[in-house]
Amino acid sequence: MTSDPHPPMRSFGRIKSRPIKPRQAALMDSLLPQIRCPAEAFDPRRLKPDAEAVWLEIGFGGGEHMAAQAARTPGTLILGAEPFQNGVASALRHLDEQGLQNVRLHDGDVRDLMARLPDACLDRVFILFPDPWPKARHNKRRLVQAELIADLARLMKPGARLRFATDWADYADWTLERFAASPHFAWDAERADDWRKPPADHITTRYEEKGLGDCAPVFLDFVRR
Structure with missing residues (x-):
């Protein structure tokens, strides 16, 4: 596959700042691969066949809002996209601590994720x-x-x-x-x-x-x- 010669302009700045804390870094290696959105085109409802609804949060930052909404609506599948790696690590901590099973993450540009959705x-x-x-x-x-x-x-x-x-x-x-x-x-x-x-x-x-x-x-x- 050839790369796009004219990719969309990046809408975000840096993707990492301070070193990620050891516990969060461990979750990046263990939990993230389990809940990362597929790299190919996919139907989100196949990730959670009993989902009552599918939501998308674009740029979830540290993940507080996404995790709280997921806890409030356990029947909803929430897709979250965030390119900032420290934010992804923070979100993983929230999901792990609360035992949330209804969130899937895309650690990159949301436009790449959107292109894969039906x-x-x-x-x-x-x-x-x-x-x-x-x-x-x-x-x-x-x-x-x-x-x-x-x-x-x-x-x-x-x-x-x-x-x-x-x-x-x-x-x-x-x-x-x-x-x-x-x-x-x-x-x-x-x-x-x-x-x-x-x-x-x-x-x-x-x-x-x-x-x-x-x-x-x-x-x-x-x-x-």
Whole structure:
């Protein structure tokens, strides 16, 4: 197989920072191979035939949100994608400590995973506090682009919901503009509290608590038409 001569621009920065702790490193060797998403095209429901729904979290960071959602909804299969190796190691610790069996991981670019999934296989998607690339010259590296939205439209069932959250005002506007341009998604907010207040099922992460952005968190929920 030849490599793509024009691969998509990377939407994330470094993939590793500090050394991974020994216990987490051991889980990278033992647990990750057991729950890693297949390297070829696959139907996620074959990974958990009794799954009531299939969710995808894009960029799960340290894994707190993903693990908490998995614990809340044991009948749901959650696919998580994250290229940052320290985050993957942290997520493995959460999954191991809580004994969660309904999560499968892709330790790389989510677009590679999405290309392997069949049409209309996802019931829900989370994109929470992605790298904002706040400088104008770097905006082209943002995850949310027309191409990603088109791919999500292919993968999400009619009526499936997508939650995007950011604490950068410009990224919220950017995302609204691009989803509004898609005929496949609707933003169903009716009042300011719908995007200013965390949704009832939201789980706050340590990253969110740091308040690194330039505004209070904004929560945008879109519905697949």
